[in-house]
Amino acid sequence: MGQFFLSSGSLLAQAGEETFDKSGSYNLIHLFGTLALLLVIAFGLMLSAKSGLGERVFKKPVTCCSEQLYLFIENMCLGTIGPHGKKYIPMVMTFWIVIFLGNVLALFMPFAPTANLSFNVAMALIIVSYVQYEGIRANGLAGHFSHFSGPKLAGVMAFFITPMIFIIELISEVMKNVSLSLRLYGNIHGGHAAVEAMNKLGSPIFLPLGEFLLPVKILTCLVQAMIFSILTCVYLSLVTHHGEEEAVHPTGLTPSGQH
């Protein structure tokens, strides 16, 4: 009976464990299956959230949650990027929903989108390319690349130090990809590995000790989605800051309360 508890304490997980090989490679069918499930859940949520827009009093819990999510993302974007951050809200919200649902799927399935390194690397590449695209669109090609050369140094120092700063900035762009993808992959797949290890620890006494990690895993779901979105907003703010702006409160009002 111990083998029922060996893999995450559920028969579904055990069936999933037996269908793909132990070397850790994932089937494309599994990946597409979980992506399809993710899209169905997200589409269903959006349908039910939209259908509540016609009522006078929003009583459905799904619309309340969607509004909370929108307010959270809007506050984050406008607070981090500034008042011109409103056009980045759809992108950031899309990534938040995809990452959150992918993490939630990883709670009760041994294979999930965000537990797969390729999916996370793809998302990080999309985000970093989108940030470069927005920078080029806002500053022009030369202006965007002159951001990489750092501060303007005087005299002979500029000849030696500016190429070094340029190379370090390029390396840090590559590191953004690595850190974004590995953070998410390590947290979610590491959660799986930790649950496996604790189940193996408790298998002599037939106790699925891995289930005790579930609260931490739920917290990690939310936190990692938020971290990804906040870092996207921070990278966008670094690239599209527009010189001098007057201090505007994030909801669009000046501090004295007028528009």
Add this chain to the structure above:
Amino acid sequence: MLGIGIGIAGLGCGIGLGFIGNGALQGMARQPEAIGKLQTAMLIALAFVELVFLLSVFVVPFLAGGK
């Protein structure tokens, strides 16, 4: 040797997270009305420190020996 390396990385991560928690809790104790902002900032700092540990667990063995 890899186990010792990952253990030392875990030690550093634990000490770092302890410092983050200490600072956050002290700030929350001084100003209870800023608890929301401090919690957000603490979680952001937590992600960065966790990243160093996850790099040492997933990237270093790959670079050091395995394929």
